Amino acid sequence: MSPPINTRHLRRLLAVVLAVALASTLTALVRPAPAAAAPGDLILNGTFDNGSTQPWWTRLASTSTTVNAGQLRVRTSATVGKPVWEDLVGHFEFGVTAAQPYRLQFDAAADVSRSLRVSVSRADTPFTSSVDQSVALTPTMRRFTFDFTSPFGDPKAVLLFHLGGQASSTVRFDNVSLSPLAVDPATDPILYWNGVLLRTYQALDLPPTSSSREAAILHAAMHDAAVSVTGVGSPYRVRVPVSYPGTMDNVVAPSLHAAIDRAAYDVLTALYGGQGQSYTQALAGAVALRPSGVNAAETARGDTVGAAAAAANLQARANDGSGNNTPYQLDAVPGSWRPTNGKAAVSPNWGLVTPFALTSGRQFRPGLPAGVTGGYADLLGEQEYRDQVQEIRDYGGQTSSLRTPEQTQIAFFWANDLAGTYKPPGQLFSHTRTVSEQRQLGILANARLFGLVALALADAAIAAWDAKYQTPIDLWRPVTAIEAMGGPGWQPLSQDRAGVPYTPAFPAYISGHATFAGAWSAVMKRFFGTDAVAFDATTDDPHAEGVVRHMTGFDHAAEENALSRIYLGVHYRFDADAGLATGRSVGAYVYANRLRP
Incomplete structure (x- = not known):
């Protein structure tokens, strides 16, 4: 049998529960909630107009944050001689999509001239960053803007302001935003290099046989470079390994643009050399179109990926039969082909070239004309x-x-x-x-x-x-x-x-x-x-x-x-x-x- 209910004890317990609930309600009413992000903006409370520091957080307990006059004021910890990531102010829990272009913007100033590192990274190891830049702060509030294309997708990315490695100071932030950008065909490296290819076609009198082969090598290499950087999709020839040390000091991902650019440049240079146009000049044009948020380390790692993708695809076609120049022998009977316009037969052995996907050139061979x-x-x-x-x-x-x-x-x-x-x-x-x-x-x-x-x-x-x-x-x-x-x-x-x-x-x-x-x-x-x-x-x-x-x-x-x-x-x-x-x-x-x- 159940013990008798102590009604006095029950009334006291209910009173405590109600008091806690009421206190929580009053606290929620008094404490300002984080401002919602602007349409398209991934950052909550980037303007600090509501007086709240949420959801911004600090890594060190000795680093304090307050909101004053609509700005986030951060009193940093003294971390001279330590890594810049030792003292962090950050914003967690937003998603980024692989190969999506973004724009990061923020206003920042400091009471003394100092440097600031900013990154958008994975929240967990290997802490890969999709943008990683350093800026110089002065007492004058200035606007900083970095465009970047995320080399990875992550539903739990983090925006970090790295404040460590320096003496204690006061840093002010305002108008922080991170927004996806609309697709811009003018800056798409795939479209850019396809345009370079078409100009090569126009400059050189190429048959449709060899020109289609060379286009396949080019686009397969660019595709493999993109797949290798982002991890999205199945490669044609190779997925170039991309690894990271797993520390906050060495986290930059390969630049997607740099990888594609290098793959294209290497393939076109190998196939056409100095014919038609200057591919060095074309590469310079591609570099000029890259997002402003790409740093030197990202470019170097992208170059490595792109070069490997190009090499693998070029090597795979090194002995594909495209160099077979065996002369064509005329059948020399009524109905058989004979030269037109005084020109010899073009690419007579091309049907024997190793296909890119088919099992052989005759896999879908049609019947003879008129069904004979x-x-x-x-x-x-x-x-x-x-x-x-x-x-x-x-x-x-x-x-x-x-x-x-x-x-x-x-x-x-x-x-x-x-x-x-x-x-x-x-x-x-x-x-x-x-x-x-x-x-x-x-x-x-x-x-x-x-x-x-x-x-x-x-x-x-x-x-x-x-x-x-x-x-x-x-x-x-x-x-x-x-x-x-x-x-x-x-x-x-x-x-x-x-x-x-x-x-x-x-x-x-x-x-x-x-x-x-x-x-x-x-x-x-x-x-x-x-x-x-x-x-x-x-x-x-x-x-x-x-x-x-x-x-x-x-x-x-x-x-x-x-x-x-x-x-x-x-x-x-x-x-x-x-x-x-x-x-x-x-x-x-x-x-x-x-x-x-």
Whole structure:
């Protein structure tokens, strides 16, 4: 049986509980609560206008904080000869996101001239800092601003003012804020170096084969550098180890910008040397775009990461077969390719190059044109072949009366075959840039997107050139076919800058443009989760200068790109159809198997 209740004792206990509760309520009413952060600001009570020091804290009991005239006044401890982090004033418990740009601002002054170290760091070991700067304080209150891109994500970061290592003094703070910044494409290192690549394309008359390979090496290295610094995502070739001593004296993380810049510089210098443009000058331009909060130690560690990422990706392609210069042997029968414009076959062994993601260049090899299973004679006997030759004759000639003005515009808009243009891969990179800026992607998203596009374009080139040269039919171009069918004097719409008819110097089947376009659209649709992304597309072709075409989606762009080769008079319809299908298979495979988030 339970003991009897002592009602007198119970009444006394309830009175005590009520008294404590009332006292706590009155204290809460009297004590000012910390001010809420301004919209977008991660710092609570950074203005100190409410007279409270919360949630600011000190490391040493002998360091005192008060609020006077709307400013936080800190009387530091005497810590001469000790580390600067021995005496700290800080703000805990806010989150930072990897690769997100931020702006740290604060007003500060001291009763005597002294130095101050400020950092935004992990709250726990290894205490990695995303910004770590030292400033000189004077009795005059001054504004300090540091922009930085966080190299790591942490839900419990801390802002620290390091006050140790000096004689006791009074330091004043006000208007402390830490805010995420909007994405700025003008300072994105992935976009910057892709622009340098496109200018290299324009300066050098590069075939789409080697240029797509070099773009893949560049973007894979930049992607691996970004993944290594932030720890976010799956690397393509290497995750460079990043370690820290785990002390407050040596905590700076590699600069994300410096890592990407060094990876890009090393790759471009190794691939192109002094050709086209000065990469030293390009690097200086990249350095000028870095956030103001990057210090020398962060830059040095970023350089180390970027150099390792570049070296790993360059080494992986050192013996990939791209240097195979075995001369092309003509089949020399009706239907087989023969030189156009007096130029030798371009990249005849490219289908044998080691792919970046595919198992081989023939992994998605299409069937022969018109579905034939034999050789050239079988193809030339097919009605489908004759119909397609006639289509080109009607719509792709210089003097065609059936081609509409818009079809003529489409033909030149997607061409970009000539020296001085950014070539077909460059146009697709340009469109990727347009969509990236439109969608306001950040550095990590761009590293992955451009990496996927570059890998897909590189493997699309290998797949297309496998079909062009490594199959039983190396199909002749329309200008040759029409002449053989009794059409002397017919010339394609395609022309050089002087208006002289021009046909690319490699077999027709399958279309490289269409294969590139299919691979690009497959990656873009999967990355954005939809095809319905409208954008305004531009061109570098001299015969479509200033033309802008509105695309309703990625498939729209790819299909128009493929059809353009018919209107230009350099490809048959089955070149375009098989190229699109092959490219889409390549792009889907690359997306499914590489650079997983």
